[in-house]
Amino acid sequence: MSDVDGTTRPRIRRADLRRMREALDHGETALPAEVPVSVPAPRPAPVPQGAPRGTILTVCTGNICRSPMGEVLLRARLRDLGVRVHSAGTHALVDHEMTEQAQQLAVANGADAGDAAAHRARLLTVQHLAETDLVLTMAREHRSYVVQLSPALLRRTFTVREFARLAATLSDDEVRRGLSAAGTDAGARLRALAELVGGQRGLVPAEPDQDDVVDPYRRSQNTYELSASQLVPAVAEVERVVRAALA
Known part of the structure; x- marks a missing residue:
């Protein structure tokens, strides 16, 4: 039996309740020792159907080009795994839509x-950040911003191209073995x-600027296409190792 606040009350049989009342009528103030009180063990809360299976956050500056492209591409690729993918901007143009070019390129590459x-x-x-298991930024400046905002995420924050570059050194079997515990x-x-x-950092040499996705905002269609050409392969590599980890 539960109160309205969800707490569990002890279960007492009617005969025992009668004996308790008789004891009180005779001026006794303690519960008779032989009266058993059964308190059921608490039940674990059920996991809601469709609950997210891990959370990934993508980050850029305005949250209208690169990070939402990464978000919707990853969401489409990981939808069957139930992974939650969302995005935000360090200096977001709050409530603005994705730019038309970003939307077109995202959809052309498989986004919904x-x-x-x-x-x-x-x-x-x-x-x-507190609700996120893995942070993928679009450039090193965003990675630094995230870590300054939440230092605890230092080891869980990468630029998306950096993550892809490092992940490419691990086979699916190596991922599974590495996550066995x-x-x-x-x-x-x-x-x-x-x-x-x-843990692969330092093992694979790279030019630092190769870890950034170029910002196409207010730039040419060619720059948008360059940005997408850097982002899409990185997203594919993220999908591969996430699948190896979760599937």
Whole structure:
């Protein structure tokens, strides 16, 4: 039996309740020792159907070009795994839509047109980071911003191209073996994946600027296409290792 606030009350049989009342009528103030009180063990809360299986956050500046492209592309690729993918901007143009060019390129590369059209920019907050297992930024400046905002995420924050470059050194089997002690919780496995991929830092040489996705905002169609050409392969590599971790 539960109160309205969900707490569980002890179960007492009617005969025992009668004996308690008789004891009180005779002036006794303590519960008779032989009266058993049965308190059922608490039941674990059920996991809601369709609950997210881990969370990935993509980050850029205005949250209207690069990070929403990454968001909707990853969401489409990981939808069957139930992974939650969202995005935010360090200096977001709050409530603005994705630019038309970004929407077109995202859809052309496999994103859901409805997701792309529904996007509205939002400002990155500490709360967004607290709810995230893996952070993928579009450039090193965003990675630095995230870590300054939430230092605890240092080992779980990468630029998306950096993450892809490091992940490419690990086979699917190596990912699975590396996560063998991570348990079955999807969020925990994503966090462990970040640690595993981060352990490859320093093993694969790269020019730092090769880890950034170029910002196409208010620039030519060619720049938008260049930005997408840098982002799309990185998203594909993210999908591969996330699948190895969760599927």
